[in-house]
Amino acid sequence: MAETARLLWSATVESIYMVAVSVVIASLFGIPLGILLYSTDRGRILEKDWLNKILGVIVNIFRSIPFVILLIMLIPFTRWLVGKTIGTTAAIVPLSVAAIPFMGRITESALREVDRGVIEAAQAMGASPLQVITKVLIPEALPSIAAGITITAINLVGYSAMAGVIGGGGLGDLAVRYGYQRFMLDITLYTVAILVVMVQLIQVLGDLVVKHLSRHR
Amino acid sequence: MIRIRDLTKVYNSASGPVKALDGINLDIEKGDIFGIIGLSGAGKSTLLRCINLLEKPTSGSIEIDGVEMTSLSPRELKEMRKKIGMIFQHFNLLSSRTVWGNVAFPLEIAGFDRKAIDEKVSKLLELVGLSDKAKAYPSQLSGGQKQRVGIARALACDPTVLLCDEATSALDPETTLSILKLLKDINEKLGITMVVVTHEMNVIKQICNKVAVIERSRVVEQGTTFEVFSRPKTQTARNFLKSVLINEIPEELKTKIKALNGNLAEGRVVKIGFFGETTGKPILSEVVKKYDVNANILFGNIDHIQGVPFGTLVVQFEGKNGTADRALGHLRELGLDVEVMEIG
Numbered sequence A: 001m002a003e004t005a006r007l008l009w010s011a012t013v014e015s016i017y018m019v020a021v022s023v024v025i026a027s028l029f030g031i032p033l034g035i036l037l038y039s040t041d042r043g044r045i046l047e048k049d050w051l052n053k054i055l056g057v058i059v060n061i062f063r064s065i066p067f068v069i070l071l072i073m074l075i076p077f078t079r080w081l082v083g084k085t086i087g088t089t090a091a092i093v094p095l096s097v098a099a100i101p102f103m104g105r106i107t108e109s110a111l112r113e114v115d116r117g118v119i120e121a122a123q124a125m126g127a128s129p130l131q132v133i134t135k136v137l138i139p140e141a142l143p144s145i146a147a148g149i150t151i152t153a154i155n156l157v158g159y160s161a162m163a164g165v166i167g168g169g170g171l172g173d174l175a176v177r178y179g180y181q182r183f184m185l186d187i188t189l190y191t192v193a194i195l196v197v198m199v200q201l202i203q204v205l206g207d208l209v210v211k212h213l214s215r216h217r
Numbered sequence B: 001m002i003r004i005r006d007l008t009k010v011y012n013s014a015s016g017p018v019k020a021l022d023g024i025n026l027d028i029e030k031g032d033i034f035g036i037i038g039l040s041g042a043g044k045s046t047l048l049r050c051i052n053l054l055e056k057p058t059s060g061s062i063e064i065d066g067v068e069m070t071s072l073s074p075r076e077l078k079e080m081r082k083k084i085g086m087i088f089q090h091f092n093l094l095s096s097r098t099v100w101g102n103v104a105f106p107l108e109i110a111g112f113d114r115k116a117i118d119e120k121v122s123k124l125l126e127l128v129g130l131s132d133k134a135k136a137y138p139s140q141l142s143g144g145q146k147q148r149v150g151i152a153r154a155l156a157c158d159p160t161v162l163l164c165d166e167a168t169s170a171l172d173p174e175t176t177l178s179i180l181k182l183l184k185d186i187n188e189k190l191g192i193t194m195v196v197v198t199h200e201m202n203v204i205k206q207i208c209n210k211v212a213v214i215e216r217s218r219v220v221e222q223g224t225t226f227e228v229f230s231r232p233k234t235q236t237a238r239n240f241l242k243s244v245l246i247n248e249i250p251e252e253l254k255t256k257i258k259a260l261n262g263n264l265a266e267g268r269v270v271k272i273g274f275f276g277e278t279t280g281k282p283i284l285s286e287v288v289k290k291y292d293v294n295a296n297i298l299f300g301n302i303d304h305i306q307g308v309p310f311g312t313l314v315v316q317f318e319g320k321n322g323t324a325d326r327a328l329g330h331l332r333e334l335g336l337d338v339e340v341m342e343i344g
């Protein structure tokens, strides 16, 4: 029993680590990508049709590859980047790569919700495109972006369990190695329970942040 | 100070090109409150947005204080825009910032330091009467208060021009009057030139000294507000005027005049338009004495435009041996609009 608890505990910590780091990396790259997708679109502040089309195609390609296949395809890239292909740190690479385009699209749609009139008012005051982005678009879209990060994090919980299948560690890995291969049904049930709790916690926390950010609107 | 020449704007919409402005020529002088009135879709907003180049003109020239707007580099345009304030129908405030933050916004963009911003913002909030709302968010304000924030924000960088696009169209009549009064005060206090786009003649009547009527992408009539109100040339202008001037003779009166015309052997029922200085003079009593006629006022209405009285009277003149007609001739010589009413 103590052994089971120990296994579950370390797997949970690994899962949290994978999800947390991947969310941070996905936001770090995905939000700027979303800003670029939005602002280069037709009729927007940095209209650049060709760049917008290229980015759009790349994002769509990555989003249409099933995650398990992406996992396998990225093995050489992961080895080059972190020097290994197994373990939680290695799993962060495909998780982030899958989440960046998703976060990009979510950010793009959050920015589209910002009232054109407000952007125009800023331009009429002589704001540069960069000032429009930092002082208007991001602050105005912040609640929606926070909601997007919540969704991304929840998706990453599911993906991180999948990444475990190819030796990524974490709760998915535990469920496969013990629950499936050694027929320890209780371990499988525990991991599922923990994953459910994790998703619930992320959702509640995310909702609180969104509510706080939009308290004046 | 704002010189617009042969301005044309064509939008390329999905359903083909739309000519929103077609050969616009306007001269707006320093200190003017210049009204632009027209029906929805006439091209008013497009015209206003061309002035600060939010819309790029297809052809033509826009000069502000001698600077040709259409040939500025992006950097020069940004600098120029800091001197052109703009307010909007839907206020366009940042929901993520307080009243204070919204007014500070253009100053931050212009690169002022914290201390200068603080000083300027408190002055502006005082000017628009919102000092006590500094910490409130836009969602906590009424429409009129939001527009006051919009005005304070637009004035932050000491503009020489203020562009107003339907600034009172989302407000109730009472709030509209208070915002118009604020704009007028600012115009008088700070000497800022204002371009006021509206579809409400009342706005023109309250604050504008000049007006251009725009219809189907063209300016069809322009002049001082007084000229256009007293002698409208186009049907469009007359239609707009109906909403603010009680020039229409009531139906019952028309019936009564019809009866009078039947009985009147040597009399006339006339509609007299009074403008400006003639309103203050005892013209009617002079005429009555001089030509020995009787004058019976059937209907009257006097209004003020730009502080100048302006009115309509319906008067029944009675006199023997053509004296009534001579009295009318005299009134015409004095520059009054005299129209004999042939009703029935």
Ligand SMILES: Nc1ncnc2c1ncn2[C@@H]1O[C@H](COP(=O)(O)OP(=O)(O)O)[C@@H](O)[C@H]1O
Residues within 6 Å of the ligand: B011, B012, B013, B018, B019, B020, B038, B039, B040, B041, B042, B043, B044, B045, B046, B047
């Ligand atoms: N961005 C745009 N793209 C295409 N057509 C436009 C655009 N903006 C305005 N128009 C068209 O130009 C005409 C004038 O519009 P606008 O200047 O907004 O009129 P107003 O402000 O007088 O109501 C209308 O026919 C309108 O549909």
Ligand SMILES: [Mg+2]
Residues within 6 Å of the ligand: B044, B045, B046, B166
């Ligand atoms: Mg308009």
